[in-house]
Amino acid sequence: MKKILLSVLTACLLMTAHAQENDGIVYSNTLFGSFALGAHAYSHNGEGGFGAPSLNLTGGVWLASPLAFQVSFDGIMGANAAGNSATFMFANAEFKWDLNSTFFHVYNRNYLSPIPFYPILGLGAAWLMDMDDSGLDNAFQMMLGLQAPYRIGDYMDAILQYKCYFLPQGFDNSPGDNYLHTFGVGLLFRQSTEPFHRRTERYTRGIGEDWFLGLGIGPNYSCFDLFTNDHLGGTSMIGVSPEIMFGRNFSNFWSVRAELGGFTAHEQYDTLNLCAGAGYRYAFLHADLMLNVSNLIFRGRGVRINVLPYLGAGPVWRFDRPSFDVATDFGLMFRYYLGRRGDLFLDAKYVMVTPSIGGGLGPSGKFYGVGLPSVTVGYIHNFGQNTTRYRIPIYEVR
Numbered sequence: 001m002k003k004i005l006l007s008v009l010t011a012c013l014l015m016t017a018h019a020q021e022n023d024g025i026v027y028s029n030t031l032f033g034s035f036a037l038g039a040h041a042y043s044h045n046g047e048g049g050f051g052a053p054s055l056n057l058t059g060g061v062w063l064a065s066p067l068a069f070q071v072s073f074d075g076i077m078g079a080n081a082a083g084n085s086a087t088f089m090f091a092n093a094e095f096k097w098d099l100n101s102t103f104f105h106v107y108n109r110n111y112l113s114p115i116p117f118y119p120i121l122g123l124g125a126a127w128l129m130d131m132d133d134s135g136l137d138n139a140f141q142m143m144l145g146l147q148a149p150y151r152i153g154d155y156m157d158a159i160l161q162y163k164c165y166f167l168p169q170g171f172d173n174s175p176g177d178n179y180l181h182t183f184g185v186g187l188l189f190r191q192s193t194e195p196f197h198r199r200t201e202r203y204t205r206g207i208g209e210d211w212f213l214g215l216g217i218g219p220n221y222s223c224f225d226l227f228t229n230d231h232l233g234g235t236s237m238i239g240v241s242p243e244i245m246f247g248r249n250f251s252n253f254w255s256v257r258a259e260l261g262g263f264t265a266h267e268q269y270d271t272l273n274l275c276a277g278a279g280y281r282y283a284f285l286h287a288d289l290m291l292n293v294s295n296l297i298f299r300g301r302g303v304r305i306n307v308l309p310y311l312g313a314g315p316v317w318r319f320d321r322p323s324f325d326v327a328t329d330f331g332l333m334f335r336y337y338l339g340r341r342g343d344l345f346l347d348a349k350y351v352m353v354t355p356s357i358g359g360g361l362g363p364s365g366k367f368y369g370v371g372l373p374s375v376t377v378g379y380i381h382n383f384g385q386n387t388t389r390y391r392i393p394i395y396e397v398r
Contacts, residue, residue: 036184057074068098213246222268231271323356
């Protein structure tokens with residue numbers, strides 16, 4: 001399913017490459033790339049230390065005036081929790097938010113004023129290679145950061161950058177809380193001479209426009225190697241998955257939502273006693289990047305049924321034996337327009353959790369085989385005029 005989703009996204013990008021000047025999903029001259037060098041601080045089990053160097057490479061695109069999507073790679077030379085020389089590597093998908101574009105619309109030539117920085121949210125994977133015994137550890141992780149730009153040329157900014165990586169409990173054999181901080185300076189290169197020229201044709205307007213709030217509920221299924229396991233457990237592995245979401249349609253094509261879901265799930269099916277594994281309660285807070293395929297294909301006005309494939313990740317907690325980790329999710333949401341203020345939705349989602357949350361590995365022994373697919377239905381309330389969500393047909397305009 002993940003391969004299908006990525007194929008759909010790739011096809012959609014190719015379909016609109018020729019239309020960037022008009023109403024494509026990416027506006028022209030909005031690409032950027034950057035690099036930064038600096039130091040780091042590693043905190044684990046209440047202990048920590050500083051080191052250098054750290055290296056960051058980033059490439060991205062502005063999806064709308066206040067929102068950029070970027071892919072980032074970080075490499076860090078330091079020491080692990082045991083004190084051995086080690087290399088940390090991070091690969092992230094990130095959202096970068098221009099606060100001034102959303103709240104103030106105030107700029108000058110060199111600074112973004114009055115708040116000269118971008119908050120950054122990242123979700124991805126971490127690898128740790130121990131140089132002394134060639135040990136390797138890997139995990140999902142999430143990141144919060146800040147970037148401060150200063151314009152030094154027509155196509156170039158100097159940047160200061162800070163990132164804090166939240167690593168799961170148990171990473172690097174550290175059962176407590178684990179954080180890795182990076183501090184860097186570098187250069188950012190823009191495709192355009194105008195740093196604020198970055199908007200799709202039908203982008204959202206105004207701070208109160210195009211926000212939405214949704215509530216839903218439905219069943220989930222605790223699976224271990226969904227397509228290869230002969231003992232999945234049938235209906236005994238069904239749980240309940242309520243959810244609440246909050247998000248914004250940044251353009252006709254791009255939406256971002258934050259969603260809290262979870263509640264009940266099961267550990268692996270007990271093949272000896274022929275019953276579901278131990279039940280547990282969990283919560284999953286994730287951010288999703290959503291692409292509106294309906295507006296991409298049907299270029300006309302008044303599209304009522306919207307199909308939105310999405311990909312996201314975020315922190316997940318299990319409460320019966322408290323543990324924290326990071327999970328990834330992907331899925332397909334169907335959103336039906338009822339009126340200016342309301343939509344009905346159906347959301348088919350697959351959440352890939354780590355064995356530490358799901359209760360162990362499946363028969364294959366693969367960490368990605370532990371999952372919680374779900375189907376939820378619910379209602380979305382929309383705020384503002386919703387000009388990016390549904391355009392009134394021409395013949396209805398008076």
